[in-house]
Amino acid sequence: MNKIDVENLCVKYKTPNQTFEALKDLSFSVKSGEFVSIVGASGCGKSTFLSVLEGLLKPTSGRILIDGKEVKGTGTDRGVVFQHYSLFHWMTALKNTEFGIQQAKKQLSRKEVTKLANHFLDLVHLEQFKNKFPSQLSGGMQQRVAIARALAMDTDILIMDEPFGALDAKNKSSLQDLVLELWSSSEKNKTVIFVTHDIDEAILLSDKIVVFSENPGHVYKEIKVPFARPRNRSDIRKTRDYETLRAELIDSLYGNVREPEFEFALAG
Template sequence: MKNISLTYGNNGEGHKALSDVNLSIGNGEFTSLIGPSGCGKSTIIDVVSGLRLPSEGSVFIDGARVKGPGTDRGTVFQDYSLFPWMTTFENICFAIEHAKNAGERKEIEKTAQKFLELVGLGKFKDAYPGTLSGGMKQRASIARMFSMDPKVFLMDEPFGALDSLNRIYMQDLLLHLWSEGEQRKTVLFVTHDIDEALLLSDRVAIMTPSPGRIKEIIKVPFPRPRLRKDLSIDPNYLTLKSHLLSILYGETVEETKKQENELKRFV
């Protein structure tokens, strides 16, 4: 991402969501975005996915400028985004067919079944999304993303709506799938959860309040595979978590003061 700015509204007049965002992500790297609510994290996912064009700046993937949606990016949204009139199996087959633009039907179905089994939904292949729990829907969304085999994974708070046990399961599942195979995928992951970011990521990019900018990028020093029980008692982990919290807290306090000053003008 090079000098990305985005303003909602006509003719560039309105709410400025992003301002001069610059971020480079290496091939196979897992990078998380964290920041206060409304700072533009989801907007960045929209811009990188090609669903929304920036007002200024450009996104490049392997040197090619992003001009719209493409099959080189797979996205998991907060709301699962499964077609309700298709079964779980049909949703994944549809994604594979349109991502690869070719292939024998038997191969497509074989790939779909493989990823359903990997995420533990083999027995629910004929179930419709409306009959699945939130965790199962998100597993289906992740299976769909992996089955498309894109270069880049974009994930917008995919586990935010899940209970704590399902969240842990989904984090472990994501790490397992991401670590498998000859080459890891490049991941841009949005989260509010600092523990989640430190568990999953190679680097964490911290954003400022709106208009969102990248304030600081922190390399996560802990080797993989990472075990929760080891991280939770590692003093270096606690120090890094405290540092991230202090940055976020400082930004939140500063933004609150600005809002209070704005309110005083009208009192």
């Protein structure tokens, strides 16, 4: 059984003057433990899809299944890491991490929650900054806290919505490597849905890349990433397979662009 099945998903937004179709007949599947990246032009429905997957938006028609059960609302089986950190500014890094655990694991004692939060902050190399507030942390550090919180919640599915898009190149590369390390070192790989505009990032991280086409959003192509794990970015970039895959992604994206201002990152 697949972990996630997206079946003929359609989402329409109605205004007084017109109806806008954000997604139409969107269908694809994600295996348990699979790392899947979604790429596509701005406005192709990626955010709308994530809203349905998170249980925040009801589709017009079609459905999303998790473990064979239809998504009908939010749940503790899904953790989310957003682009803009989404930390509580009045809480320390430790308190932010504890908060996520408390929502997902209500059976744990206060002492157990704190121990777990400390463990995951250690994993993202923030043990010395656990008592700092978000305003006292760099953007990269804030995103590490968000990742620690999501991992500590121990959800089956991890949804990452352009989590490194606001970071500089050095921090971005560091967090990409950290996510790969934590994901591959766990006893059971989490199922990851990762939205990005950076095709080099998608190749480095993913088992599969799903290309969305726009107007309305639908699956244009699904591409398997052929590189074995663990991966080294320098090594795979030297291969012919990397250049071939990268060229295919660029062609897929450009071939579905109707507006000249389409933006995506060519460098990871």
